[in-house]
Amino acid sequence: MLWGGRDGYQSLLNTNYGKEQDNYAAFLKCVADYADEIGFTGQLLLEPKPREPSAHQYNFDAETTLGFLDRYGLTDRYSLNLEANHGTLAGHSGEHETEAAHSRRKLGSIDANRNEALLGWDTDMFPTDLALSTYVMKCVIQQGGLQPGGLNFDAKVRRESTELDDLFIGHINGMDCYARGLRAAAAMIEHGQFDQMVAERYAGFAADDSIGQRFANGEASLMELAVAAREADAEAPPPSGRQERFEALFNAFAFE
Amino acid sequence: MLWGGRDGYQSLLNTNYGKEQDNYAAFLKCVADYADEIGFTGQLLLEPKPREPSAHQYNFDAETTLGFLDRYGLTDRYSLNLEANHGTLAGHSGEHETEAAHSRRKLGSIDANRNEALLGWDTDMFPTDLALSTYVMKCVIQQGGLQPGGLNFDAKVRRESTELDDLFIGHINGMDCYARGLRAAAAMIEHGQFDQMVAERYAGFAADDSIGQRFANGEASLMELAVAAREADAEAPPPSGRQERFEALFNAFAFE
């Protein structure tokens, strides 16, 4: 696992931004070559983090890191190790970061931490957020597990928590948080309605011979889309996004 | 209820900052006098919000608004109407804002909304956060209720939620969120351990004839405190803040 805390800048003024990214990619190539050379079969991971210690780090968030891997032809060799804490520093929710990696099948491992959403540094607290653990575990189940990665408690008790008990309680409560998330996610998937509702929302891109399907396949032209849009306007209003219904259903499982 | 969206500035450059606060206080005095004159017996409320529409609003958050009321002698006439959404815009959690008002017995009414913590504007979503509703209802119970205020759903469905059902589901799920919070808070108070643990943490300021009690009563001098601190250092290490234990216990009730 490589965390690019030094692969960033403190000031743009003294920085050759393009050169640094080229160099960073060259280094990651060296690492991958070395792994091959010694017959290493584990996965190689990058851990996005936007800042701290640098003012800006190149592996800013999941999307930026995946774009970086794509650009330098390294996507097949590296997956992501995500930390919700780092996502919020980049202006994203932990759920967003998980989804961004999961949708590309590059969710390799997870630092199961929690942060104070409004603090601007990495607090590495033990996880307590059931909505987040449910969302994360739903992605994990759907991609068939995390192996060879896992859930890593890169968390620490607060500085003021000076008793031995605190350490145990932090770990137990954190592990319970993900255990409950796993059960909630499994129940949600088994029940089926949540995923069914998502599928219905995108059904227009899947119907045989529809303009939606042809568009998704790259077979429709802008002119055809314009005609189809004009016709659709004359018909029913667009269907609801049903966000409140999704939230209610998600909560019914997460906080069962 | 007065919300100071116009009582702020867009730019400091064209603003007489002190004069504007004097004027705002003069206006609130006029309002209170008029209420007396017509025999109005309801409560008068200010709703803190840091910004939007202005770049800065004078009633920035609960503490700033209470400080403003203290300074102009208006604390007895006005209470606060709080919205968690506005707290996060000011860099505070919704829990913090509630506590800041509750600790002064100035929690007058609540806009029971939720926001996206990382967006910089007021999203006014229906509440879904059980930890927040449990915390808020615990304060409400402990101060003997909110009357004559209440929980106000100043929330709206998302723009993409275009069906009639969405409106009902949003309200029902939001109301359930606070009903669950009420039950969790009542159970936590009845159980007693949580409040007991807080009381224990501050016991040193309550023990009869202790330096802690004398300090809290304003009867100890800096020299006495220095002597006491030196002696305390020689004894046991400071007791743990036990944050992880508090979090585990809180969650056990909030997500029962």
Place this chain on the structure above:
Amino acid sequence: MLWGGRDGYQSLLNTNYGKEQDNYAAFLKCVADYADEIGFTGQLLLEPKPREPSAHQYNFDAETTLGFLDRYGLTDRYSLNLEANHGTLAGHSGEHETEAAHSRRKLGSIDANRNEALLGWDTDMFPTDLALSTYVMKCVIQQGGLQPGGLNFDAKVRRESTELDDLFIGHINGMDCYARGLRAAAAMIEHGQFDQMVAERYAGFAADDSIGQRFANGEASLMELAVAAREADAEAPPPSGRQERFEALFNAFAFE
């Protein structure tokens, strides 16, 4: 100078919020009494900072700190030591914090630092922002100087700046930044147009026997204001805030 980094909380759950503020005020009272006792004639200063190391600190920003002093009757004994860096962490510009203290004549001393506006921790860089130094020095001139306080370079070179020269250049450039700010502010005040434009904007509250003056003096009722507002509506539109003109004039001096 007292900086309340320990006078805050890591978690609301284990915290008696009201009790802590009472205790903090009791401590500041002890300090002031001790100063009297030993015949200390310097000024006592509080340095607002919203967070770091704590998750929340009670002296969050200038306004919150002044409200705290007012509430506990300590306003006459303490002034503020401000750092622009701490203001941005609280969601305010450095100019705002300066103005908030200056408008109450409580601007006691200045940490002349600069931060990266978008980083969530205290970077303590050497100042380079001429607009900020011009604004600050304008306040300083208008209140007749900072004595017995001053401009304090609580700044450090970056960790990567490893040569002796860097230390000199940082200090020289930082001092030049405030020297230029002083000259720009003095020229702006001497020229007079900027302050004249501000005064004109508030002229309506100063005209003899006007409703504005009577309102500002607390002599107008809400009913009189309602009548006056209705009449004013029938007349000319409200005058322009002229923000762009203020910005152009300010820049003409700051970047002369």
Place this chain on the structure above:
Amino acid sequence: MLWGGRDGYQSLLNTNYGKEQDNYAAFLKCVADYADEIGFTGQLLLEPKPREPSAHQYNFDAETTLGFLDRYGLTDRYSLNLEANHGTLAGHSGEHETEAAHSRRKLGSIDANRNEALLGWDTDMFPTDLALSTYVMKCVIQQGGLQPGGLNFDAKVRRESTELDDLFIGHINGMDCYARGLRAAAAMIEHGQFDQMVAERYAGFAADDSIGQRFANGEASLMELAVAAREADAEAPPPSGRQERFEALFNAFAFE
């Protein structure tokens, strides 16, 4: 110019994240094909913006948008239209966004606005920041201009600026800001020291037959780098990043 305000999500719960990005790319492909079909020879532009109106937009910032273009093979067909305002909403400085696009030669056009750095929405104010305009114009000169793009004042006077004069002053002051930036950048480039200092900092990757050059060319192995690093440690300490010197030199031109 396409601005992806609708190409984002309000909630992850009802969203097929991967599918939406595929669809967005399919649409951009349609647009490019249509441009070819009608013989359009202008440039096609995307304008990154992280949020507003959506809670998250896929073209979050310059890097994410470039990664998106790379992934879908659209990099040759689209360049970026940047707005400093959107960069700060994404947690970046306007300078960063400019550099990210410039380093890939994808800086196509500029919305010459300014924002309040600490507000969470798009304020579209007229530009007044000489450091930003100097940095931007330096990139523009170095890439040989912006044609066929340009500087676009997608700015508006404040709502309170109700006089006709305000509109002229806003435009004139904004244009002057970029004219001064152009002159400062041209002088800095002509003078040469600034760029020379940057080149020196990276000289180690350019020296003939050096390990640095071989690394940058992808010819060095991890083992060779380890050996070289061990040897380098035994020698002189790493050279200074000289950030304060860069800042002083930059300011000497920007605020000449």
